[in-house]
Amino acid sequence: MHMADALISPVVGGTMWAATAGAAAYSIKKVKNEMDENKIPLMGVMGAFIFAAQMINFTIPGTGSSGHLGGGLLLAILLGPYAGFLTMAAVLTIQALFFADGGLLALGCNIFNLGFFSCFIAYPLIYKLIIAKGYTRKRIWGAGMLSAIIGLQLGAFGVVLETLLSGKTELPFGTFVALMQPIHLAIGVVEGLVVAAVVSFVWKQRPEIIEKAALGQPMGSLSIKKVLTGLAIAAVLFGGIFSWFASANPDGLEWSMFRTAGVEELEAPDGIHETLAKLQEKTAFLPDYGFKAPETASEPAAKDGEAAAEESEAWPAVSGGTSTAGIVGGVLTLAFAALIGFAVSLVKKKKPDLTA
């Protein structure tokens, strides 16, 4: 489920980085306000625990296969949503750096898909609601299963959307969804079973660990209103950047619409391709001029700088739109990062502590 750099575009990567940075900044603020200090090493060691736990093969009875622990939900249950999200972010960063598991540009996407949905959607809106009346064995199993499944379904859907919006794959939307969701349903069931088993064990042995995180003051409450506000902001951010991306490059948008519509037309791919071919004629260069050697190859060389500009407009590659939009998206991200940095340094002036 970790997305690689090769499958995303700069705009999608930048947008998701911005969204993740926002969620992380907010989490840091919350953790800092509510933290007893010994949670810092606990977060670090729990991050390392996720790596260790991924070494454990859980045999799935009757199938001969085995599953692994993902981590986001368990971290939210044990540490609370904010510390859980930050810990997941650290885990994914290390996986990207040391194990090439997910790319650096795609890191924003990965933290969002694997951390945000489980910590800020599945945990507060499902797990906590079921558990609200107090812990029982049954509730732990119900809440664990349901929130693990929903968290992973959302995450998988995030992967589908981000990949398609990046436009590097030719997979039609319907096929991609039909591929990803059932696989992650199975993974979600296993994850839910493991999480429920682990939480009920820990709850039996050391109830205070579980109860403190869920009900307890330090990691405290996450109101639904705040979650919805956060989602609304993310939606505006998404919508704004993508619609603007779309207007900067209508061809790219049409292209992705064709592909999305392509589900029904799988039997008649020529239909799409005809339309695509017409679109292609509108643009100066054939996308695959690089491969049709001499007659087109002479053009870029002849027109030189001008050609280079046009060349990046070449149709299905979306490269024209990606680069212009990518730069602006990158600038936006930078501005956003600068804004956070500025805001945090303001906070720091007030309280000389963990956030600098």
Add this chain to the structure above:
Amino acid sequence: MKTSEAGLNTTFDMRLLDDMARKETVIHRVHPLVKLVTTVIYLTVVVSFGSYEIIGLLPLLFYPVLVITLAELPIRPILKRMLLAAPFVIGIGILNPVFDHQVFVVGGLTLSRGWITFFSIVLKCILTVSAALLLIASTGMDKLASALRMLKIPRLFVLQLLLTYRYISVLMEEVTRILRAYSMRAPQQKGIHPKVWGSLTGQLILRTFERAQRVYQAMCLRGFTGEYNTGAHERITVRDTVYLVVWGLFFALARIYNIPMLIGSLLTGVV
């Protein structure tokens, strides 16, 4: 048992990268922040290429090749990691030829256009994965953390990143012991039986919590106040700036001009 081997491998691999980062070469001496920024620019340039581009991407291979040589890094372990990253990318990419049937002819061979997008993805995968690995292999976690601090990434997160990193090997050894004990009592089993999913992983969690407590006490005894001191930030020198500017110019040129195509048409005389 397979899992315990995997655990040891992971720890071993991390230490290997750490060792690589401890060398003293031209690349290693470049300021960590400069290396981080260069890597991010590089990655952005690579993924900004269109999905039909292969030829134009090739000049960007210079970067990993030059860095790996100048930093005197071993090629084999880096290639091995690249292969680990490949399955998902190839899994998604291999479907392109299935969905994009438009054909084109190259040198008498008829190929579906999907193959071009597939190879473009594979090439991008090689470039991006190697760039990320080279960053950590030539910088190391501590220096990278200080670069993140210079970027004003909150101290809490950087501290958390370093602690996680530091304790991976510790907990990996812990889980290896647990799994070894389990496999000796339950021979011939492929994985962990559902009956003990909760207790086995739960025990590990309890040990983790206790260890975190000890870690915290030890940190307090050594005067921990929420600060993690990575030492003074290194200065960015003229040499570092030159490194950044030269690579930046090269990436920009490679992005704007199709260098291989220009060279190709010059040589074939079709100008």
